[in-house]
Amino acid sequence: xxxxxxxxxxxxxxxxxxxxxxxxxxxxxxxxxxxxxxxxxxxxxxxxxxxxxxxxxxxxxxxxxxxxxxxxxxxxxxxxxxxxxxxxxxxxxxxxxxxxxxxxxxxxxxxxxxxxxxxxxxxxxxxxxxxxxxxxxxxxxxxxxxxxxxxxxxxxxxxxxxxxxxxxxxxxx
Numbered sequence: 001x002x003x004x005x006x007x008x009x010x011x012x013x014x015x016x017x018x019x020x021x022x023x024x025x026x027x028x029x030x031x032x033x034x035x036x037x038x039x040x041x042x043x044x045x046x047x048x049x050x051x052x053x054x055x056x057x058x059x060x061x062x063x064x065x066x067x068x069x070x071x072x073x074x075x076x077x078x079x080x081x082x083x084x085x086x087x088x089x090x091x092x093x094x095x096x097x098x099x100x101x102x103x104x105x106x107x108x109x110x111x112x113x114x115x116x117x118x119x120x121x122x123x124x125x126x127x128x129x130x131x132x133x134x135x136x137x138x139x140x141x142x143x144x145x146x147x148x149x150x151x152x153x154x155x156x157x158x159x160x161x162x163x164x165x166x167x168x169x170x171x172x173x
Contacts, residue, residue, distance in 0.1 A: 007074070007171065009075065010067065010074050010076060010077045011075075011077070011097075012076075012077045012079060013076055013078055013079065014079045014080070014086070015078050015080060015146050015148075016080070016146050017080070018064045018066050020145065020146075021078050021146065022078070024118050024119065024144060024145055025068050025117075026117075027113065027116065028113050028114045028116075028119060029070060029102055029113075031068040031070055032070075033067075034075060035066070036065065036067075037065045037066070037077075038062055038065040039064065040064045040080075044061035044062055044063045044082060045061065045062040046061040056081065057085070059083050059084065060082075061081065061083045062079065062081060065077065065080075066078045072173045088147060089143075089146065098149060099148075099149035099150060100151070101139075101150070101151035101152070101153045102150065103153055103154065103172060103173045104152050104154050105154065107139070107140065107152060107154045108125065111124075111125050111140055114142050114152065115142075118145040119143060119144055119145060120143045121141070121142040122142060125140040125152070126138065126139065128155060136155060136156050137154065137160075139152060139153040157169075157170075157172040
């Protein structure tokens, strides 16, 4: 079977304030604004077509949408919705997407930037669990200012411990 998938294009993230989220991603990860596909000053997107297309509750409006670019990675599409009930961000044991990870060259520097940008680390960076040779990989989970889980991860790709039956190797930026 021919694979028609090239990779992840972007990840959608709903935030309470796109400008504050943009500041966080710029300061913590060097994000750059690619474009706004719905500007804050525009009339919000609303109606049955929006509700059907995005699968949102009746009456929900899209107040702002922005694409952030990261040099060697998928983009992040930020959404700000209004006129709808919203739940708190998920935790790791909830169903569905519960975090994404940024590969970083230096876990300590990245963790410091994450905190300086307004994030909160759940713990100190520690060794990866079982996937690499001892001491060669590190990770830490943190919460963005609006509560979403983000992981910072760093390892040497050729030191990942793949079992013999692996069908593929993971992509590393």
